[in-house]
Amino acid sequence: MPAATRDRILDVTQRLVQSRGFSAFSYADIAAEIGIRKASIHHHFPTKAELAVALMTRYRATFGGALMQITRDHASVGARLAAYKQLFANVLRDDHRLCMCGMFAADYETLPPEVRHEVRAFFDDNEAWLTSVLGAGKKGRAQPRARARVVLAAFEGAMLVARTYRDVAMFEEIADRVLANL
Amino acid sequence: MPAATRDRILDVTQRLVQSRGFSAFSYADIAAEIGIRKASIHHHFPTKAELAVALMTRYRATFGGALMQITRDHASVGARLAAYKQLFANVLRDDHRLCMCGMFAADYETLPPEVRHEVRAFFDDNEAWLTSVLGAGKKGRAQPRARARVVLAAFEGAMLVARTYRDVAMFEEIADRVLANL
DNA sequence: GTCTATAAGATGATAGAC
DNA sequence: GTCTATCATCTTATAGAC
Numbered sequence: 001m002p003a004a005t006r007d008r009i010l011d012v013t014q015r016l017v018q019s020r021g022f023s024a025f026s027y028a029d030i031a032a033e034i035g036i037r038k039a040s041i042h043h044h045f046p047t048k049a050e051l052a053v054a055l056m057t058r059y060r061a062t063f064g065g066a067l068m069q070i071t072r073d074h075a076s077v078g079a080r081l082a083a084y085k086q087l088f089a090n091v092l093r094d095d096h097r098l099c100m101c102g103m104f105a106a107d108y109e110t111l112p113p114e115v116r117h118e119v120r121a122f123f124d125d126n127e128a129w130l131t132s133v134l135g136a137g138k139k140g141r142a143q144p145r146a147r148a149r150v151v152l153a154a155f156e157g158a159m160l161v162a163r164t165y166r167d168v169a170m171f172e173e174i175a176d177r178v179l180a181n182l
Numbered sequence: 183m184p185a186a187t188r189d190r191i192l193d194v195t196q197r198l199v200q201s202r203g204f205s206a207f208s209y210a211d212i213a214a215e216i217g218i219r220k221a222s223i224h225h226h227f228p229t230k231a232e233l234a235v236a237l238m239t240r241y242r243a244t245f246g247g248a249l250m251q252i253t254r255d256h257a258s259v260g261a262r263l264a265a266y267k268q269l270f271a272n273v274l275r276d277d278h279r280l281c282m283c284g285m286f287a288a289d290y291e292t293l294p295p296e297v298r299h300e301v302r303a304f305f306d307d308n309e310a311w312l313t314s315v316l317g318a319g320k321k322g323r324a325q326p327r328a329r330a331r332v333v334l335a336a337f338e339g340a341m342l343v344a345r346t347y348r349d350v351a352m353f354e355e356i357a358d359r360v361l362a363n364l
Numbered sequence: 365g366t367c368t369a370t371a372a373g374a375t376g377a378t379a380g381a382c
Numbered sequence: 383g384t385c386t387a388t389c390a391t392c393t394t395a396t397a398g399a400c
Contacts, residue, residue: 005365005366020205020289020291020292021205021289021292023202023203023205024205024291026392026393027395028392036365037366037367037368038395039369039395039396039397040365040367042394043366044365046395047394047395048395096291098288102339102342103288105343105346106280106284106285106288106342107202107203107206107288108345108346109201109202109206110202110203120346120347123347146355146359149340149343149352149355149359150336150356150359150363152339152343153336153340153343153344153356154335154336154339155339156342157334157335157336157337157338157342158331158336158339160284160335160338160339161305161334161335161338162335163290164287164298164301164302164305165302173328174328174331174335177328177329181363181364187383208375209376209377210375210376218384220376221378221379221384221385221387222383222385224376224377224378225383225384228377228378230376230377365400366399367398367400368397368399368400369396369398369399370396370398371394372394372395373392373394374392374393375391377388377389377391378387379387379388379389380385380388381384
């Protein structure tokens with residue numbers, strides 16, 4: 001069965017947010033890309049705020065699932081962090097997109113309160129996961145939370161900068177160096 | 183003498199870009215804040231693209247001056263990097279703003295080509311300055327450019343994330359740790 | 365669930381008076 | 383250099399037919 005319209009809307013909107021940001025896409029953009037009318041989008045998501053919240057809820061669930069999968073698939077700290085890095089690199093490679101929450105963080109001042117909450121929750125999720133991964137290492141067990149924050153911030157910033165150069169390798173080099181210096 | 187209107191426009195616009203981004207501010211916002219009409223803004227900067235280019239040109243010049251000043255005022259690598267860090271922390275502290283180029287980097291896909299060029303030039307400027315600072319260190323002279331990229335990316339990302347928590351201390355802790363681990 | 369039609373307001377931008 | 387007036391277009395959002 002084909003993806004329900006609701007999911008198609010979320011898919012298209014997510015890509016729009018990741019490439020242009022919250023203020024720079026419209027219902028008309030979504031409608032045009034899917035091939036339906038603006039009113040139909042409003043039927044599924046009456047307001048832009050509701051659309052953004054639904055987007056973030058799904059994104060957090062998906063991302064959380066990916067993190068659990070990494071924990072399952074990889075046993076060592078190094079392998080887990082390498083897989084985490086790939087999560088970001090793949091998004092950047094696919095049409096020069098940013099992490100959706102990195103983009104929403106830039107749009108933060110214009111975001112409805114409920115969406116702001118979701119953005120912080122995403123960062124909390126990532127920090128918690130990274131902290132648990134880093135805290136499990138044989139050596140360098142010290143201050144896993146502080147080191148987790150460095151990884152998250154550096155990855156978000158590296159995506160931002162590397163995208164302006166259309167250079168995924170630049171992202172990976174920065175990310176590798178950050179992980180090596182932890 | 184009071185600041186010329188042109189400069190007042192650039193001042194106000196810069197703050198708007200740093201807090202909301204390129205797509206989320208309008209000529210009406212600038213006009214309202216200065217207390218003149220939209221048409222007057224268009225007299226000084228006919229199009230939004232021209233306004234953005236003027237903004238970036240001035241920003242790059244100012245930022246470049248600040249970097250030269252740091253080099254002049256501080257002799258050691260550590261003191262220079264600490265002063266560089268303060269440049270970013272001060273912007274974040276003042277009304278939760280981001281580095282203007284961090285914001286423009288998020289808005290990159292919607293930017294006129296001339297502005298895109300300026301954004302990359304800003305990153306080039308910073309990378310070059312950081313590379314020269316890091317290359318001058320007694321120890322750890324190796325790969326100054328790669329380490330410069332880590333600093334720039336981490337600082338941009340740390341601003342982005344820390345802003346969502348309204349937490350300047352969080353930015354500073356991440357920045358300090360990045361500098362310590364170089 | 366999708367459509368047409370429409371609303372009310374914002375947007376970037378221009379013409380021309382003062 | 384600033385103003386009023388105006389423009390065409392886009393924006394989010396709603397009402398109601400099919």
